[in-house]
Amino acid sequence: MNVTVKDTPASRSLVLTPWTGFYFLLALLINLALGYPFSLLYAVAFSAILMLLWQVTPRGQKALIALCTLVAGSYFPFGQAYGAPNFNTVLALHATNMEESKEILTIFPWYSYLVSLLIFGLGIIAVRRQPSPARSWQWHDHLCLAIALAACFVAPVQNLVHGGVFALKDTGYPVFRFVKDIVVNNAEVVEEQNRMAQLSQMKDTWQVMSVAPRYHTYVLVIGESARRDALGAFGGHWNNTPFASSVNGTLFMDYVAASGSTQKSLGLTLNRVVDNQPQYQDNVVTLANRAGFQTWWFSNQGQIGEYDTAIASIAKRADEVQFLKSGDFEADKNSSDEALLKMTAQVLTTKRSTPQLIVLHLMGSHPQACDRTAGKYAxxxxxxETSCYLHTMTQTDDLLARLYQQLRNTGESFSLAYFSDHGLAFKERGTRVQYLAHDDQFQQNFQVPFMVISSDDKKHRQVKARRSANDFLMFFSQWTGIKTKEIVNRYRFNSEQKAGPIYITNFKLKKVDYTHLGSDLFDSRTR
Known part of the structure; x- marks a missing residue:
């Protein structure tokens, strides 16, 4: 690209030159691309830094611009959908396999990539700027230096005023914040994974006091990315879940997920939690094992390694575990959740005297939804994409119906529970490229379906009392009849008893009152 901005001695003597505007535009785009809220102050301050570096070290300036535009251009689509880096986004980077990565890249609107190309292009223009003769510093150079330095202190001073600690590392420059957020959150993720790996290989500490299962077979189906308002059975505008809408069983109409992403949400749901830390050795599978159940875990989600995700660490404790995807290139295929029914059929054909726990982990409604439905929708x-998302609910409903029939055909007593790990939020709302992605700012990110269907259910009923996934182990204990010293039954889960305040864990690992979250309603208009 040979586009340049003319640089003459006359123009250099002015405060406002074409390059001044150019650097401001570049600083502005880099700010937005990295996912932080717009700040005129830091856009001006960063452009001042670029102008100062041009006078002091042109090569250093070009190197900085090349690095910043490369990162910003690459991150722009992610930044618009998910915001600045946090614990959850870095965790997802560690836990996402190749197939999921490709799906994420195809879900962003085309114009996000157009802006990325614009940032790359501006970076090339800046790097190709021709050197100019050296000159002495002028008053506007000192002004740029003052602005750049003053901006460094704004955020640290604000922290100090609001009761925090003054630290220059807390400066609000988006480029510096991006690097800091990546480094800090990556260290936290690595620390959590190391802790998980250690605990996952330890013997569980459950102290079982009694075991009195009401049913012979228990099946736990873990859905993926299903918002409750997308299912007709749970109040959605569409009749897309005929089975769940009519089957005799219990629907929990106000169940709240623990967090907004799979790994963190299920880590807090399926494990015993002490001081907000999942105890990975003590989970639903090890509890069932300890109580004498025979356990299976069948998953249509990727397994990167043996213990490197919260879910894999739980799954590996089952008597038998099988992943349809192992996370390597050969296994990265868009397999259907229906394949899991072949596995349950094999298990259910054999009569067993001991109680059983079968866990199915679906791909469900994971973005990109049209990949789940082969582009079909009703x-x-x-x-x-929104239309396909609604159709994934029908696919999951059909799977549950077929699984229910498999269980009935055994002639044994059974209980089937289904819930989703988290919901999603709308992006590019109101446009023809509207899609859904992970978020933690809205109640709908945590409003998920939860239902229990048992062989002796006589009617279709709804529980409207609010329930939290943070209490899932309490439900599991009451459901399976396994009593332990570690699980305290504060209330009867399958009832209208009040459960108290509900908190969720956001992407920054902060506990937030669920009622303080915003709303992201599902617009039912067809056009």
């Missing part, structure tokens, strides 16, 4: 709502 009703068009706003965009193709």
């Amino acid at each position: 009703t068009f709502v706003q965009s193709k």
